[in-house]
Amino acid sequence: xxxxxxxxxxxxxxxxxxxxxxxxxxxxxxxxxxxxxxxxxxxxxxxxxxxxxxxxxxxxxxxxxxxxxxxxxxxxxxxxxxxxxxxxxxxxxxxxxxxxxxxxxxxxxxxxxxxxxxxxxxxxxxxxxxxxxxxxxxxxxxxxxxxxxxxxxxxxxxxxxxxxxxxxxxxxxxxxxxxxxxxxxxxxxxxxxxxxxxxxxxxxxxxxxxxxxxxxxxxxxxxxxxxxxxxxxxxxxxxxxxxxxxxxxxxxxxxxxxxxxxxxxxxxxxxxxxxxxxxxxxxxxxxxxxxxxxxxxxxxxxxxxxxxxxxxxxxxxxxxxxxxxxxxxxxxxxxxxxxxxxxxxxxxxxxxxxxxxxxxxxxxxxxxxxxxxxxxxxxxxxxxxxxxxxxxxxxxxxxxxxxxxxxxxxxxxxxxxxxxxxxxxxxxxxxxxxxxxxxxxxxxxxxxxxxxxxxxxxxxxx
Numbered sequence: 466x467x468x469x470x471x472x473x474x475x476x477x478x479x480x481x482x483x484x485x486x487x488x489x490x491x492x493x494x495x496x497x498x499x500x501x502x503x504x505x506x507x508x509x510x511x512x513x514x515x516x517x518x519x520x521x522x523x524x525x526x527x528x529x530x531x532x533x534x535x536x537x538x539x540x541x542x543x544x545x546x547x548x549x550x551x552x553x554x555x556x557x558x559x560x561x562x563x564x565x566x567x568x569x570x571x572x573x574x575x576x577x578x579x580x581x582x583x584x585x586x587x588x589x590x591x592x593x594x595x596x597x598x599x600x601x602x603x604x605x606x607x608x609x610x611x612x613x614x615x616x617x618x619x620x621x622x623x624x625x626x627x628x629x630x631x632x633x634x635x636x637x638x639x640x641x642x643x644x645x646x647x648x649x650x651x652x653x654x655x656x657x658x659x660x661x662x663x664x665x666x667x668x669x670x671x672x673x674x675x676x677x678x679x680x681x682x683x684x685x686x687x688x689x690x691x692x693x694x695x696x697x698x699x700x701x702x703x704x705x706x707x708x709x710x711x712x713x714x715x716x717x718x719x720x721x722x723x724x725x726x727x728x729x730x731x732x733x734x735x736x737x738x739x740x741x742x743x744x745x746x747x748x749x750x751x752x753x754x755x756x757x758x759x760x761x762x763x764x765x766x767x768x769x770x771x772x773x774x775x776x777x778x779x780x781x782x783x784x785x786x787x788x789x790x791x792x793x794x795x796x797x798x799x800x801x802x803x804x805x806x807x808x809x810x811x812x813x814x815x816x817x818x819x820x821x822x823x824x825x826x827x828x829x830x831x832x833x834x835x836x837x838x839x840x841x842x843x844x845x846x847x848x849x850x851x852x853x854x855x856x857x858x859x860x861x862x863x864x865x866x867x868x869x870x871x872x873x874x875x876x877x878x879x880x881x882x883x884x885x886x887x888x889x890x891x892x893x894x895x896x897x898x899x900x901x902x903x904x905x906x907x908x909x910x911x912x913x914x915x916x917x918x919x920x921x922x923x924x925x926x927x
Contacts, residue, residue: 480640480643480644487640491632495629496629507615510597510613521537521609521611525603530607533603537553541564549611550611550612552564552568553608554568554607556605565610569581569582569596577601578597578598581597583596595619597613651683657674661674670694675687777818778818779817780814781822783814783854787847788807790826790830790845798834801839802840803834803837803839804840806843806845818903824899828893828895829858830843832892833858838861841861842861842915843859843861850921853922856919857917857918860917864911864912870909874897906923907920908921
């Protein structure tokens with residue numbers, strides 16, 4: 466993988482942002498720890514100094530200056546290398562007794578606290594310690610200084626600072642390593658998507674995005690993209706199949722129309738009777754009507770699938786609608802000596818487009834009449850089951866094989882591969898489009914013998 470590519474990736478930039486935020490959080494945390502620790506130790510040092518001052522003050526009140534001097538000397542001799550600082554000086558700040566050699570320079574605060582530096586007071590040459598003390602003036606011009614060497618506090622602060630720096634550095638390094646690893650993983654998976662996309666764009670429509678079955682977001686995205694590609698492939702195959710069927714279905718009527726027009730043209734140069742020419746013209750008109758009917762059916766299905774007819778939805782009285790459909794086809798069924806019956810129950814009105822529903826029921830009934838033999842039975846039933854309105858059209862014809870029941874809703878699909886039967890293979894496609902528009906359920910079942918088609922409304926009218 467090209468390092469420059471993942472360094473420029475948005476995932477790496479996002480990792481850097483998170484690393485900066487995390488590093489800033491660690492810095493704030495360590496700074497707070499440093500401030501809290503240093504402040505606590507400084508308060509402890511001040512408390513120790515105050516405790517020492519309290520003891521010396523008590524001795525001064527009891528035994529006077531000599532007692533104070535003896536106490537300071539005793540404390541210095543007991544802990545000569547300790548951190549406590551004592552100095553008793555005269556009016557000119559010349560040391561009388563103490564463990565530092567001179568009165569410290571520096572300006573005292575309003576409460577007589579001094580912060581100063583100690584150099585060469587019993588430790589290696591060149592080493593300077595920070596100190597803090599409180600000054601008092603006693604009777605007779607005597608000056609007293611009680612303080613503490615803060616070298617240990619300095620070392621602790623330096624240790625905390627070094628820990629802060631190292632902790633921040635380690636955090637940034639680990640963040641960079643973790644971000645790089647995460648970025649490489651993300652870029653690798655994105656590159657798999659890009660590579661598959663490039664192969665598909667180059668013409669290999671069988672390619673799919675690899676999945677690692679981890680169930681994470683990328684796996685879900687890959688699954689959805691693969692499902693989309695499957696759908697696109699299926700639609701392209703459907704378009705190709707429809708194109709082939711259109712070419713097949715239109716070739717024959719166009720050839721017949723062409724032959725009729727050629728005969729009509731030839732007859733115009735011969736002394737033929739008017740009746741023959743009229744028959745040729747009528748045949749040409751019939752073929753043209755058939756072609757127009759096919760294209761109108763295609764346009765009608767396209768408009769239905771686009772959802773344009775939702776605006777025409779209104780409450781539909783299904784019993785009356787089915788009476789109209791059955792009444793329209795009753796003469797044809799009677800002519801074919803078929804038993805056509807209608808059974809309706811009182812149901813609530815449904816929301817829908819009455820014209821489209823009429824066309825869908827009419828197409829189902831037309832197919833039933835077309836394929837049911839003479840003396841056969843056809844029944845249209847309207848009922849309500851489990852709160853849903855259901856319309857069933859059943860017949861005693863040859864039925865449809867189970868493996869072909871999903872295919873018959875495709876455009877131009879014909880069980881009769883020779884296409885000797887009349888029709889264009891669009892009737893059930895229009896039914897499927899109407900069912901989808903009205904959010905209905907459509908099922909084909911075996912009627913033993915024959916076929917039973919059930920259309921169920923999932924939403925009733927108000």
